[in-house]
Amino acid sequence: MDGWILTLLTLVRLFQVSPITVKQDAFTLPTIGYRLPGEELKTKQTQSTFFCANECVRLDECLAYNYMHENGTCQLMPTADLSKAEPDEDFQIIRKKITCIDQPCMHGGTCRDEPTSVNDVRGYKCICPCGRCGPNCNKLHFGQVENACIYLFNAGYQKVESQQECMSFCWDTQGCRSADYINSQGACWLNSVTGDEEPLTMDCDKWYPGVAYLFFNCTCDD
Ligand SMILES: *[C@@H]1O[C@H](CO)[C@@H](O)[C@H](O)[C@H]1NC(C)=O
Numbered sequence: 001m002d003g004w005i006l007t008l009l010t011l012v013r014l015f016q017v018s019p020i021t022v023k024q025d026a027f028t029l030p031t032i033g034y035r036l037p038g039e040e041l042k043t044k045q046t047q048s049t050f051f052c053a054n055e056c057v058r059l060d061e062c063l064a065y066n067y068m069h070e071n072g073t074c075q076l077m078p079t080a081d082l083s084k085a086e087p088d089e090d091f092q093i094i095r096k097k098i099t100c101i102d103q104p105c106m107h108g109g110t111c112r113d114e115p116t117s118v119n120d121v122r123g124y125k126c127i128c129p130c131g132r133c134g135p136n137c138n139k140l141h142f143g144q145v146e147n148a149c150i151y152l153f154n155a156g157y158q159k160v161e162s163q164q165e166c167m168s169f170c171w172d173t174q175g176c177r178s179a180d181y182i183n184s185q186g187a188c189w190l191n192s193v194t195g196d197e198e199p200l201t202m203d204c205d206k207w208y209p210g211v212a213y214l215f216f217n218c219t220c221d222d
């Protein structure tokens, strides 16, 4: 009987320790003296921060964990937002790194796994298509030439609220390469060509006061 229990305990122990190996660079360094507030996905007692990390790796929704060194309290959290962290001297926060497996690049961006700083949750870099910038290619990046437009080469039309919305409409419309936005009317005319291919007309302002030619900018700031 005792033998059975022992075997069972051994099995349970083995199972607990069963290695989904946690890669060293899969998490940031701890932010000591802070705790992420809010409802935890799961709370456990673990023998070390390593086992807590292992629990977090097993759970897709886990983005970070609060860990209490004293008694091994491990709180798996659905957020990694450090700006919400609260001071708590008993705890530390360890955040899960995001890599290309998580498909973080949007709008046709190409993902490359790249070791970033030990305190950065980003373990990747997005190579964005022309007109998209930001860590996840989430930002539209465009320039404008005032009082100019491309006449003809129409590829679509829509009323919009802003230049931003006009270029967003262009991005979503197949064949759109640039746009003419008439500020006074909120009119967004899409072009099937860019100003590099067809000359801009500087007379546009006579016909459409407040017009601006909008083009995607391929060069990001960072
Ligand atoms: C761990 O310590 C904290 C703070 O003292 C306490 O609130 C919590 O109940 C403890 N957990 C266990 C399982 O002992």
Ligand SMILES: *[C@@H]1O[C@H](CO)[C@@H](O)[C@H](O)[C@H]1NC(C)=O
Pocket: 143, 144, 217, 218, 219, 220, 221
């Ligand atoms: C494109 O954006 C970059 C970075 O913001 C800027 O330096 C550059 O002047 C822009 N190019 C044009 C043609 O607007």
